[in-house]
Amino acid sequence: MEICDGCGTHIQSGxxxxxxxxxxxxxxxxxxxxxxxxxxxEIIARFESANSIDLEQQVYSERSFILCARCKQRFMQNPLGKGSRDPFEEDGLSGPLH
Ligand SMILES: [Zn+2]
Structure with a gap:
């Protein structure tokens, strides 16, 4: 069983x-x-003049996330997380403000 990196939901094996x-x-x-x-x-000189780990992270970084179906869809719609609104609430189902 794995945990979704987007919402923390447990993803069942099936x-x-x-x-x-x-x-x-x-x-x-x-x-x-x-x-x-x-x-x-020149590249070697640049590497030697900088902290190589920092430089490596600046030039190239790699990450993997595990997402459930819901978070995958949300990610595809808004991969950069633009805006503060939850896209799931944009379908008009949320109640009026008090
Ligand atoms: Zn999720």
Whole structure:
């Protein structure tokens, strides 16, 4: 049994679960390959001048999430979490404000 990273719901073994694999790459990292020897020296110098772990995280990061069907749908509709409103409440079913 696994837990949804979106809502914390337990996902039963028979239930569909979705794995979201995110790869975030800094745009300037695209120039890393192919490189000339001069460019490689420059890249190595950049790595040596910075904390390599920090730099690695800045240039490239990867994460995986397990989502239930409901959270997967929500993620597809709003992958960046824009806005503060819960998209499930936008269908007019929520009651009037007191
Ligand atoms: Zn969920």
């Amino acid at each position: 239930e569909t679960r979705y794995i979201v694999h995110m790869t975030i790459t800094a745009d300037d990292a695209q120039t890393v390959s192919p490189v000339t020897d001069e460019e490689m020296e």
